[in-house]
Amino acid sequence: MLNNIMVGKYYPVNSRIHMMNPVSKIICTFIFIITLFMTVTLRMNIALCMMVILLMLMSKIPLKIYFRTLKSIKFILLLIVIINLLLQVDIETTLVMIIRLSLLVLYTSILTLTTPPTEITYGLEIFLAPLKIFKIPVNRMALSLSLALRFIPTIIDQANKILKSQASRGIDYYNSKLRGKFEALKAMLMPMFILTVKKADSLAMAMSLRLYNINAKRTNFRLNIWGLFDTYMVMMHILLIMIVIVGEVV
Amino acid sequence: MEIKLENVGYIYNDKTPLKKVALKDIDIEIKEGMINGIVGPSGSGKTTIAEIMNALILPTSGKAKVGEFLLERKVKIKNINDLRFNVGLVFQFPEEQFFNTSVRKELSFALKRFKYKTNNIEKHISDALKMVGLDDSYLDRDPFLLSNGEKRKIAIASILSFNPNVLILDEPTIGLDNKSKQDLIRLFKLLKKRYNKTIIVISHDVEFLHLMVDYVFVINDGKVVLEGNKYEVFTNPNLASYKVKPPKIIEFSMKVLEKKNIRMGYRDDINDLMKDVYRNVK
Numbered sequence: 001m002l003n004n005i006m007v008g009k010y011y012p013v014n015s016r017i018h019m020m021n022p023v024s025k026i027i028c029t030f031i032f033i034i035t036l037f038m039t040v041t042l043r044m045n046i047a048l049c050m051m052v053i054l055l056m057l058m059s060k061i062p063l064k065i066y067f068r069t070l071k072s073i074k075f076i077l078l079l080i081v082i083i084n085l086l087l088q089v090d091i092e093t094t095l096v097m098i099i100r101l102s103l104l105v106l107y108t109s110i111l112t113l114t115t116p117p118t119e120i121t122y123g124l125e126i127f128l129a130p131l132k133i134f135k136i137p138v139n140r141m142a143l144s145l146s147l148a149l150r151f152i153p154t155i156i157d158q159a160n161k162i163l164k165s166q167a168s169r170g171i172d173y174y175n176s177k178l179r180g181k182f183e184a185l186k187a188m189l190m191p192m193f194i195l196t197v198k199k200a201d202s203l204a205m206a207m208s209l210r211l212y213n214i215n216a217k218r219t220n221f222r223l224n225i226w227g228l229f230d231t232y233m234v235m236m237h238i239l240l241i242m243i244v245i246v247g248e249v250v
Numbered sequence: 251m252e253i254k255l256e257n258v259g260y261i262y263n264d265k266t267p268l269k270k271v272a273l274k275d276i277d278i279e280i281k282e283g284m285i286n287g288i289v290g291p292s293g294s295g296k297t298t299i300a301e302i303m304n305a306l307i308l309p310t311s312g313k314a315k316v317g318e319f320l321l322e323r324k325v326k327i328k329n330i331n332d333l334r335f336n337v338g339l340v341f342q343f344p345e346e347q348f349f350n351t352s353v354r355k356e357l358s359f360a361l362k363r364f365k366y367k368t369n370n371i372e373k374h375i376s377d378a379l380k381m382v383g384l385d386d387s388y389l390d391r392d393p394f395l396l397s398n399g400e401k402r403k404i405a406i407a408s409i410l411s412f413n414p415n416v417l418i419l420d421e422p423t424i425g426l427d428n429k430s431k432q433d434l435i436r437l438f439k440l441l442k443k444r445y446n447k448t449i450i451v452i453s454h455d456v457e458f459l460h461l462m463v464d465y466v467f468v469i470n471d472g473k474v475v476l477e478g479n480k481y482e483v484f485t486n487p488n489l490a491s492y493k494v495k496p497p498k499i500i501e502f503s504m505k506v507l508e509k510k511n512i513r514m515g516y517r518d519d520i521n522d523l524m525k526d527v528y529r530n531v532k
Contacts, residue, residue: 164301169409170335
């Protein structure tokens with residue numbers, strides 16, 4: 001039922017992007033997001049679009065998987081179009097907004113689809129390590145984020161089961177009209193909340209039972225080595241942001 | 251109500267690296283008015299069969315016939331609620347089935363959706379609770395805060411409340427004590443005998459199944475590997491090779507036959523078997 005949602009799911013295939021160091025992937029994502037919000041012209045957005053498509057192809061993940069992630073934000077995109085039409089914003093600006101949001105979702109999907117949640121945590125911890133100087137609890141932040149990412153598929157799975165249970169007793173979300181869909185979603189919120197809290201509670205208990213200590217110094221089972229390809233990708237992103245600064249800002 | 255699966259296959263996450271074949275060319279014809287058991291090891295595809303029979307998922311290959319409905323890949327089914335009104339499914343885990351904040355709402359949900367008369371709803375709810383051995387004091391309680399056994403009973407009652415012709419129960423014994431299991435057996439036998447219901451029990455608990463089923467399908471690795479009446483299936487020497495252990499009472503009879511060459515006959519009840527043993531010893 002909700003199997004089309006790919007947010008937070010890891011897609012295991014063997015590609016150069018999969019083999020990259022998670023730290024370099026996070027650096028690239030960070031640079032790309034800044035770049036994305038600095039681009040204002042349609043021309044530059046299309047150039048970024050080409051680059052994202054290239055990265056998507058390099059990841060060897062079928063393009064339809066990426067388009068599924070776009071499908072999940074179709075209502076937000078539609079809302080942007082409607083608001084812009086109402087405010088009589090010109091077409092170019094509307095297109096830029098749509099491309100920008102789509103690229104943001106697609107690029108972050110490349111990160112989550114090619115990197116297991118544990119690797120993302122590792123990457124974030126290293127990436128945010130300088131903030132420790134300001135006594136910011138980086139390890140706690142990284143753990144919270146990785147748990148949040150880890151739980152997205154679980155929550156989707158849970159929602160799927162509730163939708164099935166509703167369907168078997170008369171409300172079929174996918175085969176009903178708007179009122180039925182609304183009723184199904186309304187009935188789903190409360191159990192989703194209860195079950196999520198319960199799951200979080202049992203997870204916390206399981207971690208305590210295994211003597212998890214947030215402040216302990218951690219080592220990695222697998223060493224993430226920074227390769228030439230990582231350097232090349234980071235350099236490419238730095239070059240990209242420089243081109244955008246020269247082209248758009250200056 | 252006819253339920254027939256012909257060459258049904260189902261693949262989860264098809265065409266992705268996470269692909270999992272749950273069913274391969276499965277053929278099942280449910281015996282009407284009987285208690286049908288579907289038994290098999292974990293991961294053999296039992297739950298997938300239940301979901302196909304309730305049209306919650308459609309087969310990726312082959313076809314399933316449920317009453318007048320034909321379920322095939324990418325078929326849009328009209329009036330799907332007519333099918334679900336006739337085929338009630340009790341989920342494997344009650345917590346995945348609940349989505350209401352009180353037992354009353356949980357039990358009346360389907361009745362409202364299937365357009366029962368408002369003045370009859372309370373009676374149906376009360377009767378359903380009684381059937382599973384609970385009383386009206388549970389009506390205002392939160393289903394998520396009940397014990398595992400009570401949750402299981404509420405899950406069954408929420409399906410019994412709308413009185414479907416076919417009842418599918420996915421692992422109904424998990425979390426139940428021995429007395430509750432015996433009560434369930436009595437209830438299912440009553441539903442079959444008095445109301446001529448077709449009951450499909452999916453379980454790997456053979457001790458529970460052999461006490462009540464009439465006809466058994468053994469599933470292994472997504473295929474039906476054995477089927478027949480319970481006497482044929484549970485005494486089949488190949489049963490263990492399909493990762494299904496015969497019931498203890500059968501195991502004992504077979505051992506006696508093997509070691510002493512004494513045929514004890516098929517007994518459901520341990521007391522009958524004891525009588526046989528005494529008779530043979532004398």
